[in-house]
Amino acid sequence: MAPNYPERLRNQKVVVIGGSRGIGLAVAEAFISFGSHVVVVSSTQTSLDAAITLLKSEFPSSTEYIGGRTANVKDEASVSSLIESLASEGGVDHIVYTAVDKRIRGNIVNEDIEKDKELFGVKFWGQVSVAKAIAKYKAIKSGGSYTITGGSLSLKPKPETAVGAAINGAVNSLAKGLAVDLAPLGVRVNAVIPGFVRDVHEKLTPEREALYQRLSKGLLTGSVGTTEDIAETYLYFARAKYTTGTLALVDGGAIFSSA
Template identity: 35%
Template sequence: MADQVKYTQKLKGKKVLVIGGSSGIGFSVAEALVENGVTVIVSSSNPSRVEQTVAKLQKAYPSSASRVSGHACNLGDEEKLEANIVELLEKTGKCDHIVHTAGDSLAQMPLAEIDLSKIKQAGMVRFFSTLLLGKHAPKYLTGGRESSIILTTGGVSERPIPDWVVVNGYATGLHGVCRGLALDLKPIRVNLVSPGAVNTELWANAGMSAEQAKGMFQAFESKMPTGKVPGPEDLAEAYLYLMKDNNITGTVISSNGGHYLV
């Protein structure tokens, strides 16, 4: 007689779209989903990176190659943003969950240097796209409390950093977007992950050298109760949990190594 399978295969057979799945946290989420028996569609703005990511996942999981695909979607184009999101959802078709980890270069800048155009562009990928995703996603989700949208903010939303006022505004605003969408889209669930410092390509993309990143991580680790800046594979667990728990919505999961305690 076979054992019951009540907890370990909750995601098996599901279909998940990972927007921003070509690198960093999004890529680790995609890996974790494949390992959990999920059909995964990865998306990012660069078509070649999408192709490379699909190939990388298929090579790592050859027995699951047929369950991995991808589509490019540019979230940085203001004029075409809504149309691009709808096109992506049309290509994806019905799915059970949508994960949004997409981001561009962090727009840290002194207050004296900001203007309206910089403010708008800084929020295009990380903020405005989430609202338009919330507008259109319900049509493409299987629905009910077993479906969800998971958004991503950052630790700056909980602990501000000098010269990050624009990023801080959008990051904090995503807490409100999460709660508002959880009400507007019910019973579809909407949640938010707030990572602290994570060792990903983000820092190099922001112009930080490997040596500078190493020094920053060491400074964090000297204070963090866990003593370690995590890799994206640690953060992936938060997204899996939010998909599995059909009772959680409008909630923020803050994974920061206890950094905010000190």
């Protein structure tokens, strides 16, 4: 009997932390399109409501598959409560973490260490808190996955991005370590490393269009990718049962550019 690849994600329960905008929203859309039951997690009720409204308008025949929760990824207790509640409801098949606060750029002389710590709290410690709760409450079913998110600066830093690159580098190492630590639970862990992308839901201004045209010249693909392009990688990690501890760079070949 031939394998039925399109059905691999149907009726799977997927939680997208940071799923109310950007890459996370595209990930939620992608899983819903494959018949998954998706829970979007956002830090604010306003953002969550907007995302849920959009998703239900895009997938009117799948509204019963779309839900949402709020949680503050900077607060371990909030994260733990979220994961515990998911576990008590029977657990989930996959958790995706895409939450991010802001980008760090600037001369190291002017670095605001306290603000940097806040971003580290979201992008690194937030992902650690989720992993801790997954292990504690066994929230992901055996055979499932936890996919975290880094950034391409970890592999090719640009001027005035040292701290941001370091945070993303820590995420890369975290993915490998968690793959080992969560393996006894039957949970795979991988990391998506996105480059610069265009949000398909943004309102394109002439300034942004000019930026994308300029950046496209340094890409092997010839054009800046979209959040939908990045979402494909999260689908892969959820379906690829023989893949764990892997970092997937999705940057249009920018790493090979001299720019």
